[in-house]
Amino acid sequence: MDATEKLVAIEExxxxxxxRVRAMDQKDWALYDTCHAPHAVLxxxxxxxxxxAALADDxxxxxxxxxxxxxxxxxxxxxxxxxxxxxxHAHTPEITLTSDTTATGIWAMEDLLWWCDDGVExxxxxxxxxxxxxxxxxxxxxxxxxxxxxxxxxxxxDFFRYLAKRPA
Amino acid sequence: MDATEKLVAIEExxxxxxxRVRAMDQKDWALYDTCHAPHAVLxxxxxxxxxxAALADDxxxxxxxxxxxxxxxxxxxxxxxxxxxxxxHAHTPEITLTSDTTATGIWAMEDLLWWCDDGVExxxxxxxxxxxxxxxxxxxxxxxxxxxxxxxxxxxxDFFRYLAKRPA
Amino acid sequence: MDATEKLVAIEExxxxxxxRVRAMDQKDWALYDTCHAPHAVLxxxxxxxxxxAALADDxxxxxxxxxxxxxxxxxxxxxxxxxxxxxxHAHTPEITLTSDTTATGIWAMEDLLWWCDDGVExxxxxxxxxxxxxxxxxxxxxxxxxxxxxxxxxxxxDFFRYLAKRPA
Numbered sequence: 001m002d003a004t005e006k007l008v009a010i011e012e013x014x015x016x017x018x019x020r021v022r023a024m025d026q027k028d029w030a031l032y033d034t035c036h037a038p039h040a041v042l043x044x045x046x047x048x049x050x051x052x053a054a055l056a057d058d059x060x061x062x063x064x065x066x067x068x069x070x071x072x073x074x075x076x077x078x079x080x081x082x083x084x085x086x087x088x089h090a091h092t093p094e095i096t097l098t099s100d101t102t103a104t105g106i107w108a109m110e111d112l113l114w115w116c117d118d119g120v121e122x123x124x125x126x127x128x129x130x131x132x133x134x135x136x137x138x139x140x141x142x143x144x145x146x147x148x149x150x151x152x153x154x155x156x157x158d159f160f161r162y163l164a165k166r167p168a
Numbered sequence: 169m170d171a172t173e174k175l176v177a178i179e180e181x182x183x184x185x186x187x188r189v190r191a192m193d194q195k196d197w198a199l200y201d202t203c204h205a206p207h208a209v210l211x212x213x214x215x216x217x218x219x220x221a222a223l224a225d226d227x228x229x230x231x232x233x234x235x236x237x238x239x240x241x242x243x244x245x246x247x248x249x250x251x252x253x254x255x256x257h258a259h260t261p262e263i264t265l266t267s268d269t270t271a272t273g274i275w276a277m278e279d280l281l282w283w284c285d286d287g288v289e290x291x292x293x294x295x296x297x298x299x300x301x302x303x304x305x306x307x308x309x310x311x312x313x314x315x316x317x318x319x320x321x322x323x324x325x326d327f328f329r330y331l332a333k334r335p336a
Numbered sequence: 337m338d339a340t341e342k343l344v345a346i347e348e349x350x351x352x353x354x355x356r357v358r359a360m361d362q363k364d365w366a367l368y369d370t371c372h373a374p375h376a377v378l379x380x381x382x383x384x385x386x387x388x389a390a391l392a393d394d395x396x397x398x399x400x401x402x403x404x405x406x407x408x409x410x411x412x413x414x415x416x417x418x419x420x421x422x423x424x425h426a427h428t429p430e431i432t433l434t435s436d437t438t439a440t441g442i443w444a445m446e447d448l449l450w451w452c453d454d455g456v457e458x459x460x461x462x463x464x465x466x467x468x469x470x471x472x473x474x475x476x477x478x479x480x481x482x483x484x485x486x487x488x489x490x491x492x493x494d495f496f497r498y499l500a501k502r503p504a
Contacts, residue, residue, distance in 0.1 A: 003340050004171050010347060011178060018260035022276060022297065025319055085320050087295040089259045089276055091425045092354035108358060108425055112295070114320065127423040127448070129358065151361055152421050152450065172339050179346060186428035190444060190465065193487055253488050255463040257427045257444055280463070282488065 001100055010095045012141045013103055013134050020143060021088040027079050029071060036067040037135050037142040087112040090130060101136040102144075109148070117158065126153040169268050178263045180309045181271055181302050188311060189256040195247050197239060204235040205303050205310040255280040258298060269304040270312075277316070285326065294321040337436050346431045348477045349439055349470050356479060357424040363415050365407065372403040373471050373478040423448040426466060437472040438480075445484070453494065462489040 001009065016035060023032035036042075042064040064073045078084040090107040097103045106129055113124040128150040135144045169177065184203060191200035204210075210232040232241045246252040258275040265271045274297055281292040296318040303312045337345065352371060359368035372378075378400040400409045414420045426443040433439045442465055449460040464486040471480040 003344055004175070007175050007340070007343050007347065008171055011175065014260070015262050018262045018274070018276070021260060022262070022274065025276070026297075087276075087278070087319055089257075089278065089425075091259060091427060092350070092357060094351050094354045094358070106354070106358065108354070108361070108423075110423070110425065112320075127425075129362075151423055152448075172343070175343050176339055179343065182428070183430050186430045186442070186444070189428060190430070190442065193444070194465075255444075255446070255487055257425075257446065259427060280488075 001097070006097055009097055009103065009136070009141065013095050013105060014093055016134070016141050016143065017090065017093070017105065017107065017132070021090060024074060024078070025086050025088055029075055029079070032074070033067065033071050035143055036070055037137060037144045038067055039065075040067050040070055040143055041065050041145045042070045042073070043145075043147045082115055085114045103134040103141070105132045105134065106130070107132070120158070122156045122159045124153065124155040124159050127151045169265070174265055177265055177271065177304070177309065181263050181273060182261055184302070184309050184311065185258065185261070185273065185275065185300070189258060192242060192246065193254050193256055197243055197247070200242070201235065201239050203311055204238055205305060205312045206235055207233075208235050208238060208311055209233050209313045210238045210241070211313075211315045250283055252281050252283045254282075271302040271309070273300045273302065274298070275300070288326070290324045290327045292321065292323040292327050295319045337433070342433055345433055345439065345472070345477065349431050349441060350429055352470070352477050352479065353426065353429070353441065353443065353468070357426060360410060360414070361422050361424055365411055365415070368410070369403065369407050371479055372406055373473060373480045374403055375401075376403050376406055376479055377401050377481045378406045378409070379481075379483045418451055420449050420451045422450075439470040439477070441468045441470065442466070443468070456494070458492045458495045460489065460491040460495050463487045 019031060020035040023029070023035065064070045078086055088109065088111045090109045092108050094106040095103060096105070108127075109130050110127050111125070115122050128148055131147045131149065133144045134141050136142075187199060188203040191197070191203065232238045246254055256277065256279045258277045260276050262274040263271055264273070276295075277298050278295050279293070283290050296316055299315045299317065301312045302309050304310075355367060356371040359365070359371065400406045414422055424445065424447045426445045428444050430442040431439060432441070444463075445466050446463050447461070451458050464484055467483045467485065469480045470477050472478075
């Protein structure tokens with residue numbers, strides 16, 4: 001790729017990332033479903049979602065593999081019987097092209113979650129970094145993997161108790 | 169436009185957006201006045217500013233039309249008799265060029281407002297998305313319209329009571 | 337520079353900025369040390385760090401000059417005897433190239449700091465704007481100066497008392 005083609009790729013990857021977080025916060029699952037590669041791997045449920053057995057692999061880090069599994073996991077968490085209001089904001093991307101069709105990205109992030117448990121509002125707020133990889137498939141950049149590291153989380157005292165009560 | 173020209177336009181629109189929110193938070197009204205097209209339409213006072221009769225159209229959604237009206241409305245709200253400290257942060261833009269001289273943008277956003285009412289501090293915090301359109305006029309990109317959708321707002325109990333007391 | 341070269345420079349400067357704040361929040365001091373020009377000047381400790389005599393110049397605005405001094409100052413503040421958890425998020429950059437090898441940048445910002453003082457958590461949150469200059473030296477963009485202006489800060493009552501207790 002020449003310099004312009006690289007810049008186009010970086011802008012497309014930034015917009016891809018933007019669609020993914022907007023789709024999640026707006027619960028636009030049709031849009032969310034367009035963001036990941038078929039074989040995408042997600043390891044981003046650290047901290048907030050530790051209670052979710054359905055997403056936990058052997059190492060104790062919750063993981064989802066494949067775009068259908070990723071969509072099902074996030075949809076069940078945020079838009080199932082209990083509606084979770086979420087805000088995911090991400091900042092200062094560091095996008096690195098590793099070939100004509102692969103790239104990596106690091107994003108500073110903050111997320112907020114609110115939900116009601118028996119009439120009591122629960123709240124989670126966290127800060128960290130997304131580490132992602134991207135692949136260009138059939139002319140479109142897609143998210144191939146995502147890991148989330150945390151700097152800090154703050155939650156209401158009963159946040160994790162409530163999560164543990166949720167069906168797997 | 170070729171690929172480079174499109175990238176230049178996207179960067180100019182991002183910087184335009186950046187100037188608008190910085191001008192608002194720094195109360196730099198001369199700079200703010202350079203950001204909107206003459207015929208710009210603003211429908212972004214949902215939630216926080218519901219009490220403002222001067223900005224409400226028939227449908228109940230506060231609106232301002234024309235760059236002078238937009239400036240007057242925001243200036244009266246934030247920098248009139250009562251000074252309102254504001255922070256507007258916006259993230260992960262999705263800029264789409266729809267012609268050589270028109271574009272759309274979606275921005276994730278957060279805003280914070282603080283002011284004092286009879287010595288008591290009032291506070292508002294909100295999260296949502298700006299939906300904007302842009303036009304290139306005489307070589308410069310300008311904001312042609314803005315709508316704000318909300319994911320969530322949190323405010324002190326007397327925030328809206330105070331707003332309703334303000335002169336229209 | 338042609339249009340593409342300018343866009344490459346802007347993207348490189350954005351990524352440079354991203355590395356600097358990530359290095360600070362992740363306490364990756366080797367990475368942090370790659371971000372500033374040898375002669376860089378920092379005037380960004382307004383507000384939160386007013387008590388730090390070691391960083392205060394004659395005018396009362398804490399300053400550090402030279403990349404080694406900047407690294408030493410920030411490292412002592414955040415990663416000395418007391419570990420300070422920090423989050424620095426920055427938004428909507430306005431990057432202006434002033435020559436082939438110099439540029440300016442304005443970034444909206446928010447920072448959060450947490451630490452423990454005798455078992456009591458202290459917390460600082462601030463909002464403002466970074467004003468930076470950049471220089472391209474030996475092919476790499478570097479931060480040449482940084483000033484921080486504040487819109488607002490909020491801190492726990494004993495935050496500044498604790499800072500004043502820290503060794504200079």
